Amino acid sequence: MKPDPQRMLEQLAASLATDVMPSVQPRYRQTSVALLAGLALAAREEFERAAARRVEENVALRALFADAVPIVADAGLAQRLRAAADARDENLRVSALDASNQALRALLIELHAHVEPLATPAARELDEAIWTELVRSAERRRLSAAPF
């Protein structure tokens, strides 16, 4: 699509902030328009990375699950981890990537809860690997205008 959607969202935000907001009354509506401009900028940022961050994260989680299979004592969980690790994202629409990402993140919660009480060196190493991935997941989602 040309012009780029990011450029359109950028212009939408600028118009809302500079053209629309000053002419809107009462003050409450002005605040709402400013927030809408901020949402447009957040959508612009997310549009650019939406597919990339989901693909990257899904690959990372599947690799983590493959490493986890030998450590997990629960046979059912191990089987689901293996199946998730073997799967691939064939559909690259953001909605499809998001669905698989959510399924993988739900499985990550289960894996993390399973590993936390295990004291073996391999389990401790896996626990650290999970935390490393959690930090990366927070960085992938960070918005440039976020307060922290």
Added chain:
Amino acid sequence: MSDLAERFAAYAARKLPDARHVRVSGLDRIPGGASRETYRLVLHYEERGDAVARRLILRRDPPGSLIDTERRLEFGAYKAFAGSRVPVPEAIWLEEDPAPLDFPFCVMQELPGLEASPSVLLAPPYAQHREKLGAQKWRILGEIAKADPQQLGLVGLMKDVAPNECWRRELDYWEGVIDADELEPQPIMRAVIRRLRRAPPPPAQKISVVHGDYRTGNFLADTSGEIHAILDWEMAHLGDPLEDLAWGINPLWTNGTPQLAGGLLPKAAAIRHWEAASGLVADPAALRWWELFSCVKGQGIWVSSAREFQAGKNQDPILAMAGLLTSSQDRCALHLLGRLA
């Protein structure tokens, strides 16, 4: 809007049987939090021959809200602290019957000419009074912690809790909110919740009134850095006073100045002021538990607001914006766990 003004005037006339010629002017919706529609207005009437003009704030429940709150508790907190060392605006009427204005509402005294917005308070001319504002802010919170809920008449109105059950009640509640409202899995917060349950804090030193949302943005100050009112008691409850302290120093509220709690004072100074005013001790390990908990509570609020917006129950863009805070709240938790600078 004029319909609302007329209906409010009719309501006020019923509440003021000695008043004559009751009317409303200047009704104006203002930014005032996401859990209530907030309006300012002037109520005019004649009483015993005198013309009266009262500047009021009307806070009405919206169809959907950022926070599920009990307005009776909020109103009770304002009433309880009136005239104390905790400054609050006068609470005037509470109406839980939706008939007069379609939704329940409360009416407060307006304190004109004061500022609450963090972005304004942390810029000139207010910013030169950061230390003064910070000292007052944390000392007032200490006064809230020190107050006796029984003497304030809030035990009964607010659900009592045993000192060793404060943490569990709050954690159960906010985990339940995340369970009910999350739009996507929350692996970081789930790990935090498990960690909090594995190592609970010691029992509360005392049961205090917990404001529930004590942060820069929820007090009114003048240009000389004087705080005149503590606002937004919507989440007030009885509990461990460390809960409020931890919420107030959450990294999310540093407003771009990560070294300053609430954008006002270094964390250590904020804690010292709170301890001096409350007479309590902020045990570092216990405070750390409550700081991590405050991330869970924050996430509960953000995922709820995201769900409200996504479901179309309330299209106020502040709900969508609040929903975007989930990744920031995750980062705050990772920071407190020492896993993120």
